[in-house]
Amino acid sequence: MAPALFLLSFTLGHQRYALHLAAVERAVRIVEIVPLPEAPDIVLGIINMHGRVIPVVDTRKRFGLAARRPTLDDHLIVARTSSRSVALLVDRVGDVLELAPADVIAATDILPNMAYVDGVAKLKNGTIVVHDLTTFLSLDEEAKLDAAVGAAAEASHGF
Secondary structure, three states, rough: OOEEEEEEEEEOOOEEEEEEHEEEEEEEOOOEEOOOOOOOOOEEEEEOOOOOOEHHHHHHOOOOOOOOOOOOOEEEEEEOOOOEEEEEEEEEEEEEEEEEEHHHHHHHHHHHOOEEEEEEEEEOOOOEEEEEEHOOOOOHHHHHHHHHHHHHHHHOOOO
């Protein structure tokens, strides 16, 4: 029997999404986001979390949803991509879900052009899109983000 999948659910608008729990470092209420010039379009800015500079990703923009300004009710999910920690701006952090691997349909079967989607999970009360943080940022976005964070660190002498 295959081991269970553990996912952290979150919402954007009325849609539920999930990340693999192993990639998640923490979830926090929103904090001040400092603009980051020259960053990729999906990056809102950066936060300082215990001395670590972490880029904040506009999750709505990544998923092609209608834009809106962050509010004090929003949350940040700090998680690891293939090369860095990022903070994902979400409306609300949900529950930790435990699913059987058979409950997740591979993305290649239903969403072949979305590299950052791992699959779609079938739940009792609907479906939930599971995202793959190892492919969440493109190589171009990674390179632009590296350059922008490096320039900001130099300009501020460490933020």
